[in-house]
Amino acid sequence: xxxxxxxxxxxxxxxxxxAPFDFALDRELWxxxxxxxxxxxxxxxxVPVEVSLDLARLVSEHETLGDAVRALNAVEPxxxxxxxxxxxxxxxxxxxxxxxxxMTRAGAMPSVTTSGALLQALDELDARRVALVTPYTISVTQxxxxxxAEAGIRVTGRAYMGLTRHIWKVPYRDVVDMARSxxxxxxxxxxxxxxxxxxxxVLPQLEAELRIPVISANQVTMWAALRHLGxxxxxxxxxxxxxxxxxxxxxxxLPEEQEGWA
Numbered sequence: 001x002x003x004x005x006x007x008x009x010x011x012x013x014x015x016x017x018x019a020p021f022d023f024a025l026d027r028e029l030w031x032x033x034x035x036x037x038x039x040x041x042x043x044x045x046x047v048p049v050e051v052s053l054d055l056a057r058l059v060s061e062h063e064t065l066g067d068a069v070r071a072l073n074a075v076e077p078x079x080x081x082x083x084x085x086x087x088x089x090x091x092x093x094x095x096x097x098x099x100x101x102x103m104t105r106a107g108a109m110p111s112v113t114t115s116g117a118l119l120q121a122l123d124e125l126d127a128r129r130v131a132l133v134t135p136y137t138i139s140v141t142q143x144x145x146x147x148x149a150e151a152g153i154r155v156t157g158r159a160y161m162g163l164t165r166h167i168w169k170v171p172y173r174d175v176v177d178m179a180r181s182x183x184x185x186x187x188x189x190x191x192x193x194x195x196x197x198x199x200x201x202v203l204p205q206l207e208a209e210l211r212i213p214v215i216s217a218n219q220v221t222m223w224a225a226l227r228h229l230g231x232x233x234x235x236x237x238x239x240x241x242x243x244x245x246x247x248x249x250x251x252x253x254l255p256e257e258q259e260g261w262a
Contacts, residue, residue, distance in 0.1 A: 010036060015225045016077030017041040018068040018103070019195065020059045020084050022051075024168035025218065028200050029083070032222035032233040032241075040075045042068050050164035053090055053140055060087035060095075062102040069106035079110045081117075081225040083195045085217045086140055088113035089147035096147075110228055114195055114217050117224035119151050121240055125213050127188035132158040133178045134193040135167045144193055157184030167196040175199060179206050179214065192216040204237040213239035213246065 013036060017029065021043045029039060044064050049055040058064075060082075069080055080103050082088055088096050096116050103111035122130065130153055134141045141160045148155060159178040161170070175197065179190055189212055192199050199216035206214040223233045223240055232241060239245045 012036060012038040013229055013231075014038050014040055014075055014077035015222075015229070016069070016072035016075070016080035016107070016109075018065060018072070018080060018082045019043050020055075020087065021046045022165075022168075023083065023196055025196060025198060028198060028218050029222055031200050032219060032235055033226070034231055034234050037226065037229065037231065040072055040077055042071050044068060051086075051136065051140070051167065052164060053086075053143060056084075056086035056090040056140065056143075059084060060090065060099055062099070065099060065102050066106035069103050069111075073107050077107075077109065079112065079225050079228045080107055081221050082111065082113040083218070083221050085114045085118070085193045085195055086136065086143070088115035089144050092147055093150050112221070112224045112228065114221045115147060117220040118191065118215075118217070119153075120224050121215050121220040122151075122153060122189065122191075125189055125215070125240065125246070127213065128152065129154045129156045129186060129188045131156055131179075131182040131184065131187040131190045132193065133160075133175065133182050133190065134158070135161045135163045135170060135197050136194065137162050137164065141193075156187045157182045167194055168198065170197055172198060172202050175202050176206065179210070183210060187212060189213040189215060195221065200235070203235070207237065207239055207245065215240050 017039050019041060026041055044059045047058050088099060096113055099113055100111045132155055145155045159182040195217045203214050226233050235241055237245050
């Protein structure tokens with residue numbers, strides 16, 4: 001059979017992704033990626049620790065990051081993304097910047113982390129008051145709030161699940177329930193944390209219901225990495241990647257209480 005008419009394969013641009021060892025949502029990342037971009041994913045080494053602040057520190061050590069980035073150098077990505085929210089906020093803003101510098105030194109390429117991308121996304125959306133959804137324990141959730149406060153972001157409400165394992169198994173209905181619970185007072189946006197929490201299909205639904213931008217850890221990571229390449233993430237009716245989805249009526253204010261969801 002003559003297949004010369006097919007041409008190709010078309011040239012690909014590469015995004016390197018460093019993920020924690022328990023990351024289970026490779027497919028979700030790909031859903032934001034246009035056809036001319038490939039993801040090259042590597043994982044940090046396994047450590048026998050449950051999801052916690054200790055785990056966040058272990059999977060973000062500079063030596064670990066350097067080894068992962070050097071493994072990616074063979075496929076020459078144009079940027080490397082560290083796809084872990086807690087691992088990139090646990091050290092605060094200075095720690096996040098140091099992580100990027102460590103990855104760049106190891107690969108001589110630009111780098112971005114999920115928590116750094118989160119601040120970029122909030123700036124893009126002009127959001128200074130944020131509601132939070134996390135699958136974490138209270139201590140990890142509080143660390144995220146501290147990171148946002150350091151950046152001048154006010155948390156208006158939160159919902160958390162207290163999980164220490166198997167976060168990727170949380171069904172969409174639980175994510176939606178937490179999102180509704182997190183809206184307390186007037187928020188400019190809702191952030192759903194953790195790259196291991198499934199979110200892709202619920203974002204348009206939540207944005208339509210809550211009438212505010214709804215962003216997630218995997219979404220902001222891919223959005224920031226692809227923006228560096230001069231291209232756009234793809235996805236239906238998501239305010240971060242589609243400016244036409246940002247024009248909505250202002251919802252009525254709700255009470256300012258903050259409650260955990262478990």
